Amino acid sequence: MTTPYFDALSERLRGSGLPEDEVAGTIDDLTAYVAESGADPEEEFGPVEEFAARLAPGDGPGPDVPGPSAGTWVWRADAFNERAMLDRFGDEGWEVERVDPLGRFVSHRDPESPQRWEYRRESVLPGRRKATAARLAPDGWESCGTWMHFEYFKRPKAASLGPEAALPEPPRTPARRVFLSRRFRVFIACYALFVLAVCAGSMVFADGRTQVKFLVGFLLGAVIAAVLAVARMWQDNR
Incomplete structure (x- = not known):
């Protein structure tokens, strides 16, 4: 069952040049997620124009929608080891920008002044995301993605390590993109x-x-x- 939100999203994704099978798969995944969580699509994903631009930027994002950063790296891990992988790659300077609809971590590393990041994962019930974010905000945690009932938060390690959080010689980008435990x-x-x-x-x-x-x-x-x-x-x- 579709909604006006997903109908509009489908049209925008097709208009951006995304293949029909990829559009259908994305809409199916999002519809299943909303049906399970009971969340409102616009409240969960934001305005349809901005969400479509994040999923398929096409020729370029709109004026108010940030595009992918240079040096973007997309990877995934299973639920058993993703926290360990987030800690590992955070120490290598990778900052998670978001979690895409397929559960992959879209991340980038500052090429000029890379720094270490730390992450945490919270299991959040539907409708409790804002409350969880408000609870963690005083300690410097910022939401960086959602996947099913998991909410991911990040903060620079400078908050706890100070200048030692700087990363003068970051490791090379891993050749792998999938990490299964x-x-x-x-x-x-x-x-x-x-x-x-x-x-x-x-x-x-x-x-x-x-x-x-x-x-x-x-x-x-x-x-x-x-x-x-x-x-x-x-x-x-x-």
């Missing part, structure tokens, strides 16, 4: 075994024709899921 891989493996167990049980208690239909559907779904996963991983690592 061992715990995440174990979780996926256990989930796959659970799905296989359910499928095996269904096969045992179903009749012959149902078994064939189920098996064909399961294999087709597995192949499609594998192709999409590989395509997404390839795209993230380009």
